[in-house]
Amino acid sequence: MSGIDWRGQVRVLDGNRAGAFGVLLARPDVIASYPITPQTPLLEMVYKLEAEGLFDPEMVEPEGENSAMGVLLGACAAGGRTFTASSSQGLSFMGDAYLLASGNRFPIVMAIGMREQVSPHGVLAGQQDAVLVKDHGWIQIYTESCQEILDSIIMAYRLAEDSDVLLPVNVCYEGFYLSHHSQRVVIPTQEEADRFLAPLKEMRRLTWTLDDPMVFSSYTVPPELYTEYRYKMCAAHERAKAKLDEIDTEFAKVFGRSYGGQIEEYRTEDAEFVIVTMGCSTGTAKVVVDKKREEGMKVGLVKIRMFRPSPRERLVRALSGKKAVGVIDRNVCYGWNCGHNYVELKTLLCDLKGPPPKLLDFIAGLGGADITDRHVETVIERTFAAMNDGGQEAVAWLSLE
Amino acid sequence: MRFISKFEGPWSTPKDPLDVKTGEWRSQRPVTRTEKCRQCGWCFIFCPAGCIREGLHHFSADLDYCKGCGVCARVCPARAIALVREEV
Numbered sequence: 001m002s003g004i005d006w007r008g009q010v011r012v013l014d015g016n017r018a019g020a021f022g023v024l025l026a027r028p029d030v031i032a033s034y035p036i037t038p039q040t041p042l043l044e045m046v047y048k049l050e051a052e053g054l055f056d057p058e059m060v061e062p063e064g065e066n067s068a069m070g071v072l073l074g075a076c077a078a079g080g081r082t083f084t085a086s087s088s089q090g091l092s093f094m095g096d097a098y099l100l101a102s103g104n105r106f107p108i109v110m111a112i113g114m115r116e117q118v119s120p121h122g123v124l125a126g127q128q129d130a131v132l133v134k135d136h137g138w139i140q141i142y143t144e145s146c147q148e149i150l151d152s153i154i155m156a157y158r159l160a161e162d163s164d165v166l167l168p169v170n171v172c173y174e175g176f177y178l179s180h181h182s183q184r185v186v187i188p189t190q191e192e193a194d195r196f197l198a199p200l201k202e203m204r205r206l207t208w209t210l211d212d213p214m215v216f217s218s219y220t221v222p223p224e225l226y227t228e229y230r231y232k233m234c235a236a237h238e239r240a241k242a243k244l245d246e247i248d249t250e251f252a253k254v255f256g257r258s259y260g261g262q263i264e265e266y267r268t269e270d271a272e273f274v275i276v277t278m279g280c281s282t283g284t285a286k287v288v289v290d291k292k293r294e295e296g297m298k299v300g301l302v303k304i305r306m307f308r309p310s311p312r313e314r315l316v317r318a319l320s321g322k323k324a325v326g327v328i329d330r331n332v333c334y335g336w337n338c339g340h341n342y343v344e345l346k347t348l349l350c351d352l353k354g355p356p357p358k359l360l361d362f363i364a365g366l367g368g369a370d371i372t373d374r375h376v377e378t379v380i381e382r383t384f385a386a387m388n389d390g391g392q393e394a395v396a397w398l399s400l401e
Numbered sequence: 402m403r404f405i406s407k408f409e410g411p412w413s414t415p416k417d418p419l420d421v422k423t424g425e426w427r428s429q430r431p432v433t434r435t436e437k438c439r440q441c442g443w444c445f446i447f448c449p450a451g452c453i454r455e456g457l458h459h460f461s462a463d464l465d466y467c468k469g470c471g472v473c474a475r476v477c478p479a480r481a482i483a484l485v486r487e488e489v
Contacts, residue, residue, distance in 0.1 A: 228405055
């Protein structure tokens with residue numbers, strides 16, 4: 001038996017290596033990926049697992065990210081299960097091929113080791129690369145821990161390849177904070193993963209073969225048909241939301257771990273006000289929420305896991321009746337002078353039941369900066385103050401204060 | 402909702418794209434002067450849309466798909482193909 005066959009064991013792994021085990025357990029047929037910091041060690045580990053004979057996917061070494069996705073488009077069209085990973089400018093270089101994946105409804109799974117986007121140039125943690133492509137038609141799941149990366153990759157295949165969905169899925173994790181930091185990770189057994197993914201074998205998917213050739217995306221369609229395909233893709237995104245909740249419940253039955261599906265609600269039930277997070281700062285934030293609870297503040301936390309499609313129905317339920325909401329954004333939305341989740345939540349305010357809460361945005365952790373417990377305390381204290389007497393600025397840039 | 406395609410994505414059988422008559426885009430059409438055509442087949446080889454058909458005594462464009470680019474007329478060594486403006 002190979003020395004790195006850690007399936008069925010508890011190990012200390014960084015996010016990249018944890019992700020690689022998620023890939024191993026999902027048994028993809030074709031992997032084509034181009035290395036880029038901070039995703040590179042994931043790819044190295046995948047190659048190592050393949051070299052050690054733990055699985056036998058077709059490994060293609062493309063000359064760049066655009067070709068990597070190009071290879072997977074063909075592989076997916078032929079019915080294969082596929083995987084790739086990228087970051088930052090690599091993701092941007094993938095550009096048109098990335099759009100072809102979602103437009104053609106190819107259930108490709110791709111990890112994004114999230115990193116700041118040019119310019120200025122920086123090999124730094126952030127979320128800007130992934131949020132930049134939020135409107136490209138991919139499903140995006142943002143993760144909090146190394147364990148969640150591994151688990152989410154397995155869940156991503158169940159979601160992507162479901163015949164009610166058929167959309168590509170990004171599993172996003174912040175570079176360095178998750179990609180290079182080590183945590184305790186339970187690596188499932190192959191038997192568990194096979195059992196969880198087994199329902200996909202019953203799902204029919206059109207495939208392109210030499211005997212029964214098909215055309216995809218290559219001809220000019222009339223406007224009615226074009227509109228029809230857009231409509232169908234939007235409808236698939238809507239179906240994907242409840243589907244992720246179901247998949248999460250099933251995941252808990254097989255693996256004993258659960259993440260709440262589209263969003264996780266942490267101590268929100270009796271909370272007067274909540275903070276909203278996305279990604280790895282959630283862990284720190286939960287600790288601070290616990291501390292503030294002990295001090296008597298009725299604060300809760302909502303973690304956005306599924307950023308696309310928008311989990312708006314779940315968010316409306318979670319945020320209705322709260323008096324104030326403080327958002328931590330590790331990204332910026334140009335033209336709105338705030339972070340992306342602040343914009344997203346603003347659009348939901350009129351759907352909330354009862355009087356709308358005060359909404360504050362806190363830009364933090366850009367350019368690889370830490371989001372510390374002190375930052376989260378500031379977020380909670382100011383949101384608390386806004387709830388009581390207002391007077392807080394709507395958007396605060398914590399690193400610049 | 403009214404749907405045209407039975408497919409979930411922008412997929413089709415190899416035949417379906419032929420329903421899109423790209424000839425409707427044309428502003429000029431190639432007309433083969435049959436007595437001049439020497440059937441060398443250059444127009445057939447160079448047509449970027451692959452819509453030149455071989456007849457019994459000459460080649461001519463399939464006007465359902467010919468977009469009127471004029472490449473056939475340009476390459477014809479016998480000057481057998483003329484471009485005629487389409488009337489609106």
